[in-house]
Amino acid sequence: VQVGDVPAAAADVTWPGRLIEAELAAMLGRRLAELDFLGADAAPFGEVLGGLIRGPGKRLRPAFVYWGYRAAGGAPGGPDASAALRVGCAVELLHTCALICDDLMDGSAVRRWEPAAHIRLAGPDGGHGWPGPRPEFGRAAALVLGLQAFTWADAALCDAGLRPDRLAAVLRLFTTLRTEVIGGQYLDLVCAQRGTVPASTVRASTVPAGAGPSGAVPSGQAVPAAGQIRAAERIIRYKSAKYTVERPLQLGAAVAGGSGAESFLSGYALPLGEAFQLRDDVLGVFGDPSTTGKPAGDDLREGKRTVLVAATLTRADPSEAAIVRRHLGDPGLVVAEVELLREIITSTGALAEVERMIDERTTRALEALRSPGLDPVAVGVLTELAEISTARST
C-alpha cells in the first residue's frame, strides 16, 4: 500500500494522495518557471531538483498534515482544506532538502533507486557534460539545490492561502519543526563522530528493558555518560518522531484553527514516530532494495548504530558479537556478509525483539485515537497511516 493510493476504506474525496501529488506538481511547475532567469547553463539545477521532488516519495508527512487538519475538525473541502494540502507540500519540500543534505553528509551514493543529487550532478548524467566526475562540484551544487528546496518549502507555506489569523501559528510551528530536525541532525552528527561510544547508547530511548543502555555496553568499552544517553534520546525524538509525525499533525491542526483535540495528537504521534524509526532501521538491514530504494543492507555498510544493532550485540555470544563488530561500517560489505549479519540479527532474537517494540508502540499510538470528539473518518485514516508507516514492506 502506498500513501498515494486510495484505500478501499476511504472515499477518494477524503483521501488526499492524488490531491497532494497534483498540488505538488502544480507548485513545482510554477517554481521551476521562476528559475528561467538563470538561462540554459543552469538547466540541470531545475531538472535534478524537479526530479527529486517528483520522485517516488510516500508523501507520509503531507498525509499527516492533512489528517491532523481533519482530526482537529477541518472541513474536507474548501479553502482551508486546500491550505492544508499546501502546508503538506511545504513539509514535503523541506524533506527534499533533508534528503539531499543527509546524503551529502553521509556520503550516500544512492537515493530512491537513483544516484544521490551530489553524485548525479558530479557526473555526465548531471547534464553539465563534465568530461569526468567532478565530486567537489557535485557536492557544492547539491548543497545549492538543498537551499532552493528549503526556500520553496517556506514559500509554499507563505503562499498556502492560510487565514491571516492562523498563518502566524503555522509559521511558528514550521520554524519549530525545522529547528528540531536541524538540531536533531546536529546531535546525530556529534554522536556518530564519537565512534568510540558503544552502539547501545545511540537511540537508547527505544532500547527495551532487556537491552537497556547499561546492560548493552560490552565489557571493555567505555560506559556512556548519562548526557550521551540523553542526547541519543533526543535524536530519535527530534529527528524522527516529531519531524515525521507530531509536527506535521500539529501543523494540520493549526490550519484548522485548533479545537482542543490536539492534545491527543502527541499521544498518537510520538510512539508512532518511534515505531516508524524502528521500522526504518529494520528495513535498512532486511529491506528489499526494490522497496527501500537503497542497496540491500546499506545501513550495515554505513555502520548505523541502531536499536536493532544494539539489541543484537546484547544478545549475541562473544564470537557472534565479534563478527558484527568486524563487519559493521565496512563500506565494502558483500552480499554474503550482509546475509551473515542478517542471520545473527535474526538468530539472536534481536529482530523479533524490535518487531515487538514496533508493535507495542503502534498499539499505544492507536489507543490514543480513542479520544472522544475526533472525526471518525480521520480516526480511520490515521489508523491506516499508522499501519502504512510501520509496515514490514512498503
Next chain:
Amino acid sequence: VQVGDVPAAAADVTWPGRLIEAELAAMLGRRLAELDFLGADAAPFGEVLGGLIRGPGKRLRPAFVYWGYRAAGGAPGGPDASAALRVGCAVELLHTCALICDDLMDGSAVRRWEPAAHIRLAGPDGGHGWPGPRPEFGRAAALVLGLQAFTWADAALCDAGLRPDRLAAVLRLFTTLRTEVIGGQYLDLVCAQRGTVPASTVRASTVPAGAGPSGAVPSGQAVPAAGQIRAAERIIRYKSAKYTVERPLQLGAAVAGGSGAESFLSGYALPLGEAFQLRDDVLGVFGDPSTTGKPAGDDLREGKRTVLVAATLTRADPSEAAIVRRHLGDPGLVVAEVELLREIITSTGALAEVERMIDERTTRALEALRSPGLDPVAVGVLTELAEISTARST
C-alpha cells in the same frame, strides 16, 4: 567608516546602525534559548553560530533595507520602522548562511579573521573536544549551522511585526532574493568548474570596452559561447547587485507600503551593486588583511576570475600574462608572489581601469538619487552608503 558607526552628518535617530546591532543581539538571544532542548552536547552549535552572527559584519544589507524603507516614505520611528529593522536582520541572518555555505563550497579556511565555521567545528576549538581534526564532521556540522541561520532568517521576517497587508509582498520579495542568490551561486559554480573558460568571460558584464569578452580571449584558448557570457552577466547581477543592494532596498520599500518611489531604487541599486562587486574584487587582491578578514591576496590563491584579472590579461604583454596564468589559483602562493602579481595588475593599468569603472558606476548610482519626491535624509544616507560600499578601505 563602518556602517555601524553614526556618521557626523546624520542624527543618531535616523541612523539605524546601533539599532540593528541591538535588534540582532536581542533576536539571537531568543533564538539561542530555543536551542536549549538540544542539551550540552550541542553547545558548540549555538556558540559557533552565535559568534558568526555577532561577528564584525558591516551590516550593509540591513542598512539598505532600512534606507529603502525611509526613501519610500517610511516614518523614522514607530512599529513600521521596527519592522524594517527586523527585516534587515532577516537579510543579515541569510547572509550568515551564505558566508558559511560559500566557505564550505570554496574550501576557504578563514572568514572575518577567524577560522571558517567548517574549520572551527572540525578542530579542538569547535568545543567538541575532538582529539584531532575531523574535517568531515566540520563540513557536515557547518552545513547544519547554515540551515539554522536560513531558518532564523525566515523566522525573523515572519516575526517582524509587519502589517498583514504588507507581509505577503515582503515574503514574496524575500523568496525572490533567496532564489536569485542561490541561482547566481549555482551559475558561479558552473562557470568556475569550466576551468578552461577564458578568464574574461567571467563577470564579463562589467568588462569595459577595451577589455571586452572577445578581445580578452588569448589566442589558443577557446572562444566562449555567447551563452557563457550571458551566464557570467547573470552571476554578477544576481549574486551581487540584486542580493546586496537592490532587493534589500525593495524589501525596505515594501515594508513602507510602497509609494511609487521604488522605480528609482533599481537605478541606484544595480550600478552600485556592480561597483560594490568590483571593489570587492580589488580588495580581494590589494586589501589589507586587517580590514578584509582574509589573508592578503586570497582571491589570487583561490584563482577567482574577476574583471580585474580579465583586464590585466587583456593589457599584459605575453611574459606578464604567462606569469599571471602560472600563479593564479595556486593555493601555495607566497607573499612575494602576491606582490609580483599586484605589480603586474597595477603596471598594466588594469587596477586604474577598474577604479574608473567603480567611479563611473557609483556616479551613475548617485545620479539616480536625484529623482523628485525622495526623503532628503534618506538621499543623504544612501549617498553615504554608496561611498561606504565602494570605499578603498572599509
